Amino acid sequence: xxxxxxxxxxxxxxxxxxxxxxxxxxxxxxxxxxxxxxxxxxxxxxxxxxxxxxxxxxxxxxxxxxxxxxxxxxxxxxxxxxxxxxxxxxxxxxxxxxxxxxxxxxxxxxxxxxxxxxxxxxxxxxxxxxxxxxxxxxxxxxxxxxxxxxxxxxxxxxxxxxxxxxxxxxxxxxxxxxxxxxxxxxxxxxxxxxxxxxxxxxxxxxxxxxxxxxxxxxxxxxxxxxxxxxxxxxxxxxxxxxxxxxxxxxxxxxxxxxxxxxxxxxxxxxxxxxxxxxxxxxxxxxxxxxxxxxxxxxxxxxxxxxxxxxxxxxxxxxxxxxxxxxxxxxxxxxxxxxxxxxxxxxxxxxxxxxxxxxxxxxxxxxxxxxxxxxxxxxxxxxxxxxxxxxxxxxxxxxxxxxxxxxxxxxxxxxxxxxxxxxxxxxxxxxxxxxxxxxxxxxxxxxxxxxxxxxxxxxxxxxxxxxxxxxxxxxxxxxxxxxxxxxxxxxxxxxxxxxxxxxxxx
Numbered sequence: 001x002x003x004x005x006x007x008x009x010x011x012x013x014x015x016x017x018x019x020x021x022x023x024x025x026x027x028x029x030x031x032x033x034x035x036x037x038x039x040x041x042x043x044x045x046x047x048x049x050x051x052x053x054x055x056x057x058x059x060x061x062x063x064x065x066x067x068x069x070x071x072x073x074x075x076x077x078x079x080x081x082x083x084x085x086x087x088x089x090x091x092x093x094x095x096x097x098x099x100x101x102x103x104x105x106x107x108x109x110x111x112x113x114x115x116x117x118x119x120x121x122x123x124x125x126x127x128x129x130x131x132x133x134x135x136x137x138x139x140x141x142x143x144x145x146x147x148x149x150x151x152x153x154x155x156x157x158x159x160x161x162x163x164x165x166x167x168x169x170x171x172x173x174x175x176x177x178x179x180x181x182x183x184x185x186x187x188x189x190x191x192x193x194x195x196x197x198x199x200x201x202x203x204x205x206x207x208x209x210x211x212x213x214x215x216x217x218x219x220x221x222x223x224x225x226x227x228x229x230x231x232x233x234x235x236x237x238x239x240x241x242x243x244x245x246x247x248x249x250x251x252x253x254x255x256x257x258x259x260x261x262x263x264x265x266x267x268x269x270x271x272x273x274x275x276x277x278x279x280x281x282x283x284x285x286x287x288x289x290x291x292x293x294x295x296x297x298x299x300x301x302x303x304x305x306x307x308x309x310x311x312x313x314x315x316x317x318x319x320x321x322x323x324x325x326x327x328x329x330x331x332x333x334x335x336x337x338x339x340x341x342x343x344x345x346x347x348x349x350x351x352x353x354x355x356x357x358x359x360x361x362x363x364x365x366x367x368x369x370x371x372x373x374x375x376x377x378x379x380x381x382x383x384x385x386x387x388x389x390x391x392x393x394x395x396x397x398x399x400x401x402x403x404x405x406x407x408x409x410x411x412x413x414x415x416x417x418x419x420x421x422x423x424x425x426x427x428x429x430x431x432x433x434x435x436x437x438x439x440x441x442x443x444x445x446x447x448x449x450x451x452x453x454x455x456x457x458x459x460x461x462x463x464x465x466x467x468x469x470x471x472x473x474x475x476x477x478x479x480x481x482x483x484x485x486x487x488x489x490x491x492x493x494x495x496x497x498x499x500x501x502x503x504x505x
Contacts, residue, residue: 031071039064113159127155178261185305185332186254196245258331290444290470306338311471355418361459362479363414370406
């Protein structure tokens with residue numbers, strides 16, 4: 001356990017610590033993801049060149065052990081080169097084997113502490129601590145300090161100290177806990193329809209990398225002949241199988257990501273815990289929150305669902321090629337429950353029904369865009385048909401179908417538009433395919449921009465953009481009437497636009 005850092009008098013009194021020794025075991029286990037495929041490929045290569053099977057297997061096993069050993073040696077060296085300490089003023093980290101690096105985070109700048117543990121680290125009693133500061137790194141993303149890997153007890157103690165040692169009060173209850181009935185919203189995503197194909201494509205690539213060449217299998221050839229011979233039967237079957245596989249994958253992913261979900265408020269912080277195999281515990285300071293967003297993608301909205309994300313500083317980016325939304329406060333759940341949780345986090349009611357609508361000219365802009373898109377598609381097909389011979393006759397149905405589809409999306413986009421002011425928040429809503437209602441803390445708005453394009457000017461519309469040092473950085477009130485937009489901006493942050501606005505009539 002970490003001693004009472006609060007009583008440390010000087011930085012020299014704070015002890016330096018290294019990652020837990022079991023991190024070497026974790027690195028060796030992770031290296032199997034490389035060692036095993038490499039061993040299989042090597043064994044196939046040697047046997048294919050006339051090497052005896054037992055000798056080929058022995059050589060592959062030796063290669064796998066070499067990879068695992070190299071990973072263990074490297075992790076040992078990294079652990080010896082890594083040390084950290086927590087003083088009364090900052091968290092410091094020394095790291096690097098070849099290039100030494102020193103990083104320090106003042107404790108007063110800590111915005112969030114994220115403690116995660118994948119299945120391997122959970123078995124070994126380890127966790128990764130990521131400390132967010134709300135500042136930007138060289139790539140423009142949120143800067144963070146990562147400690148990999150600490151004992152679970154040490155990680156929890158460090159998190160408690162960094163966030164002021166806050167403990168739960170006896171009357172603290174959860175804002176939300178998982179109900180397994182919510183899993184019905186898991187398949188309401190586009191990944192249900194494309195996930196199966198992506199999974200099969202990944203499996204094909206893996207087998208091809210290992211040298212199995214599935215395209216040359218006799219079974220694959222016969223299956224392709226069957227598909228091409230009876231497309232009106234096989235294509236619907238393949239689409240149904242793809243959707244079924246995607247449905248199963250989305251359900252399993254939901255259960256793994258959001259199992260044991262619990263969102264609770266403690267003095268001064270929000271704490272979120274979730275995950276069956278890979279556990280994650282995220283703690284956010286409430287004074288750093290700048291609002292929430294209730295997001296309703298089209299499929300989820302048709303099913304009556306929504307999800308809540310937080311607008312705050314200090315959150316890290318999602319991992320590259322990852323699907324995790326690090327700002328998510330809830331899983332997909334009923335829209336009414338999402339609004340209840342959002343209101344509880346905000347401290348005041350979030351009522352979409354109370355938002356003001358936008359002028360009819362905003363609908364006209366969306367309808368014209370849809371018609372222009374359909375006309376552009378028809379023109380593109382015409383050019384291709386004039387210069388090539390591969391445009392099928394059925395392709396001309398696409399611009400015809402694009403007209404009613406675009407009209408419907410334009411109407412839905414217009415119905416989604418809305419804005420309002422509450423006692424503490426500026427609320428804006430927009431989006432046809434991905435409708436989002438954002439409540440932004442007015443005290444956290446550091447700038448307002450009022451813009452109008454040539455077409456907006458002719459329609460008497462403007463876009464009011466609120467800038468904040470959190471989340472996406474800018475949130476727009478789209479296509480609002482010019483006078484209403486100016487009044488909204490004026491009252492959202494009183495005094496900010498007074499020198500530039502003159503009220504008439």
